[in-house]
Amino acid sequence: MRVLVTGAAGFIGSSLSQVLLERGDQVLGLDNLNAYYDPRLKQARLDRLLPYKNFSFVRASLEDRPAVEAAFDSFGPQRVVNLAAQAGVRYSLENPQAYVDSNITGFLNILEACRHRHVEHLVYASSSSVYGANRKLPFSVEDNVDHPVSMYAAxxxxxxxxxxxxxxxxxLPTTGLRFFTVYGPWGRPDMALFLFTRKILAGEPIEVFNHGRHSRDFTYIDDIVEGVVRTLDQVAAPSPAADGPASPATSHAPYRLYNIGNHQPVELLRYIEVLEQCLGRKAERRLLPLQPGDVPDTWADVEALSRDVGYRPATPIEVGVARFVEWYLQYHGG
Structure with a gap:
């Protein structure tokens, strides 16, 4: 297939692109390599993809509609995976405009390009953040999500x-994937695992919000990518129950929503313990209250994704964190 991947220099986008390239798909990566975090890491991810003969790259922002349309016209994608977005809950408190530009205007440009060029399937990144103030666990795609607690989630x-x-x-067939805390090699420097590792190795204290008592459905990158590929290959179809929306996650239209997580929440304190074991060092912990915009717990009900595409996350945090530490030390020459 010809697959356009936006955010191809990002954490998930670069890993996904590599898997698609390895199986023989033609991939066009689109990314603006912005400075939200170190562009050198983004470039290093991209450098892993450039040797593939079936890979090409366009540097552009989603909100640049002419550039997006030119990429579609030159490549002619059959399917599209939209992973480019302004990420981060806390930054959305400081710069909400960036989220409107990339995540609203940019996504509209993707939808329009897919619509007018008869793309077979659009898979796009949503987020577990949409569950906001919900407290019923595990989070289900059947739940109401009308109470976001950050601009990012909105x-x-x-x-x-x-x-x-x-x-x-x-x-237009569309499938949204609500990602739950993704971690692993080549991860984002603004995420907890990367921050904690850097500070522990530097002998600096780590900031542990909510006194470490919140839990996250940490999901290893390889499990995430497998789920994205399986979803991409199964084009969204209308629900058989037909006259109106069948549920919040399905529709009379060719539309699907899924959680994509590990289905095994882990308390942050346990996550830190595993990291300490992998590094062979103890962390100095600075215990702090829950941050504005954060939610206390996440836990993905992935039954629908398992049923529909055979998704089976298989990587425990003990294995995933060890693989991250091995990569981190190698990447930074440790």
Whole structure:
């Protein structure tokens, strides 16, 4: 297939692109390599993809509509995976405009390009953040998600609504994936695992929010990518129950929503213990209250994704964190 991957220099996007390239797909990566975090890491991820003959790359922002349309016209993608976005819950408190530009305007440009070029399937990144103030666990795609607690979450909820509109009006098959805390080699420096590792090795204290008592459904990158590929290969179809929306996650339109996580929440304190074991060092912990915009716990109900595409996350944190530490030390020459 010809697959356009936005955010191809990102953590998930670069790993996904490599898997698609290895199986023989033609991949066009699109990324703006912005400075939200160290662009050198983004370039290093991209450098792993450039040797593939079936890979090409365009540097552009989603909100640049002419550039997006030119990429679509030159490549002619059959399917699209939209992973480019302004990420981060806490940064959305400081710079909400960046989230509107990339996650709303940019996503609209992707939808329009897919609509007018008859793309077979659009898979896009949503987020577990959409569950916001929900307290019923595990989080289910059948749950109401009308109470976001960050601008980032609000834009991801908006993406789901926009996608349904295009599926309904124009018959564009769309599948949204609500990612739960993704970690692993080549991960983002603004995420806890990367931050903790850097500070522990430097002998600096780590900031442990909510006194470490919140839990996250930490999901290893390889498990995430496998789920994305399986979803991409199964084009969203209308629900058989037909006259109206069958549930929040399905529709009379070719539209689907899934959680994609590990289905095994881990308390942050346990996550830190595993990291300490892998590094052979103890962390100095600075215990702090829960940050604005954060949620106390996440836990993915992945039954729908398992049922529909055979998704089976298989990597425990003891294995995944060890692989991250091995990569980190190698990448930084430790």
């Amino acid at each position: 834009t991801k909820k908006a993406n789901e609504l926009m996608a349904h509109t295009y599926s309904h009006l124009f018959g």
